[in-house]
Amino acid sequence: MQNKLREAxxxxxxxxxxxxxxxxxxxxxxxxxxxPVFFIFVFAGGDTALPALVGAIVLSLAFVGxxxxxxxxxxxxxxxxxxxxxxxxxxxxxxxxxxxISTLLVSSPAVVLSFAVLLIARPIGALEFxxxxxxxxxxxxxxxxxxxxxxxxxxxTRRANSLPQVLGIVLGFLPPVYYSADLLPPLLQPFAxxxxxxxxxxxxxxxxxxxxxxxxxxxxxxxxxxxxxxIMGLITIKKAHWVDP
Amino acid sequence: MTDVIKVxxxxxxxxxxxxxxxxxxxxxxxxxxxxxxxxxxxxxTTLLRILATQLHPTVGHASVFGHDVVREPEAxxxxxxxxxxxxxxxxxxxxxxxxxxxxxIRGMAKGEAIxxxxxxxxxxxxxxxxxxxxxxxxxxxRQRVLLxxxxxxxxxxxxxxxxxxxxxxxxxxxxxxxxRRLTREGVTVLLTTHYLEEAEHLADRLxxxxxxxxxxxxxxxxAKGLAGGETRxxxxxxxxxxxxxxxxxxxxxxxxxxxxxxxxxxxxxxxFQPPSLEDAFIRLVGGTIDAEQTT
Numbered sequence: 304m305q306n307k308l309r310e311a312x313x314x315x316x317x318x319x320x321x322x323x324x325x326x327x328x329x330x331x332x333x334x335x336x337x338x339p340v341f342f343i344f345v346f347a348g349g350d351t352a353l354p355a356l357v358g359a360i361v362l363s364l365a366f367v368g369x370x371x372x373x374x375x376x377x378x379x380x381x382x383x384x385x386x387x388x389x390x391x392x393x394x395x396x397x398x399x400x401x402x403x404i405s406t407l408l409v410s411s412p413a414v415v416l417s418f419a420v421l422l423i424a425r426p427i428g429a430l431e432f433x434x435x436x437x438x439x440x441x442x443x444x445x446x447x448x449x450x451x452x453x454x455x456x457x458x459x460t461r462r463a464n465s466l467p468q469v470l471g472i473v474l475g476f477l478p479p480v481y482y483s484a485d486l487l488p489p490l491l492q493p494f495a496x497x498x499x500x501x502x503x504x505x506x507x508x509x510x511x512x513x514x515x516x517x518x519x520x521x522x523x524x525x526x527x528x529x530x531x532x533x534i535m536g537l538i539t540i541k542k543a544h545w546v547d548p
Numbered sequence: 549m550t551d552v553i554k555v556x557x558x559x560x561x562x563x564x565x566x567x568x569x570x571x572x573x574x575x576x577x578x579x580x581x582x583x584x585x586x587x588x589x590x591x592x593t594t595l596l597r598i599l600a601t602q603l604h605p606t607v608g609h610a611s612v613f614g615h616d617v618v619r620e621p622e623a624x625x626x627x628x629x630x631x632x633x634x635x636x637x638x639x640x641x642x643x644x645x646x647x648x649x650x651x652x653i654r655g656m657a658k659g660e661a662i663x664x665x666x667x668x669x670x671x672x673x674x675x676x677x678x679x680x681x682x683x684x685x686x687x688x689x690r691q692r693v694l695l696x697x698x699x700x701x702x703x704x705x706x707x708x709x710x711x712x713x714x715x716x717x718x719x720x721x722x723x724x725x726x727x728r729r730l731t732r733e734g735v736t737v738l739l740t741t742h743y744l745e746e747a748e749h750l751a752d753r754l755x756x757x758x759x760x761x762x763x764x765x766x767x768x769x770x771a772k773g774l775a776g777g778e779t780r781x782x783x784x785x786x787x788x789x790x791x792x793x794x795x796x797x798x799x800x801x802x803x804x805x806x807x808x809x810x811x812x813x814x815x816x817x818x819x820f821q822p823p824s825l826e827d828a829f830i831r832l833v834g835g836t837i838d839a840e841q842t843t
Contacts, residue, residue, distance in 0.1 A: 306655065313652040320649070321640035383635035387697065390600040390630040390707065391654060392622070546621070547603045548563055 307397045314393070314401025317384075318374050319408040333413035336362040339481050351482075353425060354513045357435075358480040358504040360417045364439045365500055366475060367406040368446030369467045374402050375454025375543075376463035395545035403447050414439075421511065431510040438510075441528045442503040446474075448535035455543035480504040483514075499531045551575040552705055552736045553582070553599060558608035560594050560760075568594040569760045572608070576738060576753075579731050583751035584740040587833060591760040592740040593633055593709055599738065600630045600707045612705065629703035633710045633740070635694045637682035643693045644669065644678040650697040668696040672722070687714035695723065706730065708739040712746060724749055748825040758833050771828040780827075781807050784817040 322329050337359045344352035379385040388398055422432075450467060457463045478501035484492050495501050506524045508514040516524070553576035560569040569591045576582040584592040597603040598610055601621035609616070615623040637646050647668055651661035669675040672692045682690055691714045698706065708727075712720040720743075727737050727750055741747055747754055748768055756764040756771070764771060781804065784793040798804045811818040 309655070310653055313649055317641075317645075317649045317653065320645060321638055325640065381636060382638060383632035386597070386600075386602055386632040387630055387635070387650075388653070389602045390625060390628055391701070392626040393653060546601065547597070 307394060308400075310393050310397035311400040311404060314388075314398055315404030315408060318378070318402055318405035322409050329409065329412065333363070333367075333410050336366050336475065337413060337417060339476070343481065349424075353421070353511075354483065354508050355481040356417060356421055357507045357511050357513065358482075360414055360421070360435075361439050361442060361503045361507050362475045362480055362500060363410050363414050363417070364407075364443035365446045365503075366471055367410040368403075368443045369450045369471055369474070371402055371406055371447050371450035372454035372457070372467045373463055374405065375451055376457055376460070378402075379454070380458075380460070380463075389545055398545075399451065399543075402451075406443075406447065425511050425513070427511055434510045435507045438503050438506050438525075438528065441532050442499060445499060445528070445532035445535045448532065448539040452535070452539045452542040455539070474498060474500045497527075499528060502527050550578045552578050552580075552613060553738065554609075554611045555595075555599070556609045558595070558598065558605050558610050560591075560598060560603070561606045567760055569598075569605075569757075572755075572757070572760075572762050574755055574762070574765055576736060578736055579734050580752045581727060581731055581737045581739065581750045583747045583754035584738070584757060585744070585747055585754055585829060586740075586757035588742075590757045592757055594760075595757065596630075596707050596709055596738065596740055600628060601625060602630070626701075627704045628707065629698045629701050629705075630707040631695055631698040631709060631711050634713075637685075637690050637693045639683035640681055642679055642681055643674055643685060643689070646682070646693050647696045647700065651700045654701045656700075664700060665696075668699055671726075672696055688716055688719045691715055692719065695726075703735065705736045705738070708737060710740055710742065712741070712743065720746070744824070744826045744829055756829065756832055764828075764832050768825055771825055771832075772823045774828050774832060779804075779823065780821040782819045782821060783807065783811055784819075 322332060337356075340352055340355045340359045343355045375385075385398070427435075449470070453466050453470075454463065457466065478495050478498040479487060480500050481504075484495055484501065484505065487495055496505065502524050505514060505516065506521065506528075509516045509521065553574075555575070556573050558569060558572040559567070561567045572591075572595060574582075584595060586592045594603065598605045598617060599612060601612075601617050601624055604618055611617065612624045613627055615621075617624065637643070644665060648661050648665040651664050652658070656664060666675065669678055672695065674689065674692055674696065677685060677689060682693065685693070691712075695711060698708075712723050715723065724746070727739070731737060737750075739750070751768055753765070753767050754771065755762050764774065779798070781796045781798060782793045783796060796807060798807060808818060810816075
């Protein structure tokens with residue numbers, strides 16, 4: 304077990320080191336999802352910016368999770384590192400965990416900084432804080448699965464780059480993540496909340512005291528996110544192959 | 549001698565329906581350099597990937613170190629290493645980081661990884677480039693980085709898929725010397741190459757694959773024998789009419805003598821070339837192309 308974790312850690316380091324060695328690029332990549340918060344703050348004020356910041360934290364992890372697709376694709380078809388690792392004692396689980404760790408390493412500076420800003424502006428209890436971390440992690444895991452499935456099944460370099468970005472817009476910027484679901488027409492609201500990022504943002508905003516939700520809505524939100532992550536996991540297991548068929 | 553690799557009637561049809569390999573059988577002994585030759589798309593990489601446990605065969609059987617490549621890959625993987633075809637180091641990562649991290653991924657402790665990295669980088673003349681990003685290295689140096697990564701674990705069986713692509717003549721000879729040294733130490737090497745000179749220089753035995761089917765299995769000498777034992781005579785009549793050297797293929801000793809006498813009379817330079825692996829390859833593979841064109 305210790306060996307597998309070691310393998311995973313070094314694979315994660317291998318994948319993320321080019322970014323970690325270039326702090327300027329790291330700042331740009333990790334702060335990408337926080338850019339809208341700045342404009343919301345400037346044009347709509349602090350009250351609107353706080354919920355947007357919660358959304359940005361959730362999305363930050365979701366985005367990097369999704370972008371694992373590029374690591375999976377390029378390690379397999381471009382750098383061919385996956386071939387080197389398949390023909391070695393490295394296990395596929397270590398490899399998958401390693402690439403996932405890499406996404407966390409890349410996003411952690413921005414997430415830590417945002418949490419610090421948010422906690423100073425809106426202090427919450429330890430339990431609520433753990434709940435928000437839990438929501439972010441479940442969403443991150445689901446997105447890692449989606450990214451992994453895309454990276455493993457894409458055969459086209461162009462698509463490996465564009466698909467996660469398009470999905471990022473669909474999942475991050477269109478649904479009510481940065482903004483309140485109340486701003487949408489009532490007919491669209493239930494559909495918008497079927498998007499997992501919107502559901503995660505709703506729950507996180509609730510735990511930060513920025514939104515009120517009923518007990519049913521909270522339970523549904525958690526169940527929906529967990530079910531989504533499990534389904535994505537099953538799809539990934541079906542799509543991703545360590546040994547090519 | 550022990551067989552390290554055994555392949556029996558192996559075949560591979562990809563999920564899309566493309567048949568990449570059919571009826572491949574051979575065995576590779578310990579310490580041997582076994583070469584897979586063939587045109588582009590012949591099935592060499594498919595065969596190498598099956599043996600390196602990266603790809604499932606469709607039919608037949610293949611074992612490495614006595615372990616089935618499909619049922620017992622774990623027993624094989626800690627004894628092999630692969631240099632994949634057209635691999636590339638990460639542009640924004642240094643040569644040193646690539647090799648050291650690969651050492652650590654393969655289970656070495658930090659100190660051991662640092663020692664092994666320096667040892668490999670010095671051996672491949674990479675040490676002076678250790679701080680450079682891969683983006684700043686030439687194609688040949690990048691290929692050496694990948695070779696070092698493949699050699700971190702001191703494998704018993706090394707799969708090299710086009711290992712000298714992009715290397716200059718000196719770099720290529722360095723790899724050849726390394727392959728020879730490794731085989732002296734008992735390492736078995738299975739390599740694919742497009743450079744017939746490389747196969748001629750390195751291969752103890754080779755298999756020529758054409759359209760997924762093996763069309764020759766044997767030693768380099770045996771392959772040359774199939775070229776018909778035809779000696780080429782190069783007559784350089786550049787001084788006479790400005791053309792390049794003429795290549796003649798005399799069919800008898802008498803014809804050879806006639807060519808030599810004519811050359812001496814005219815002051816032309818003449819040289820003899822024994823049949824090469826390239827001649828054999830062209831005869832073997834070219835035969836199938838000709839047959840295809842006539843049908």
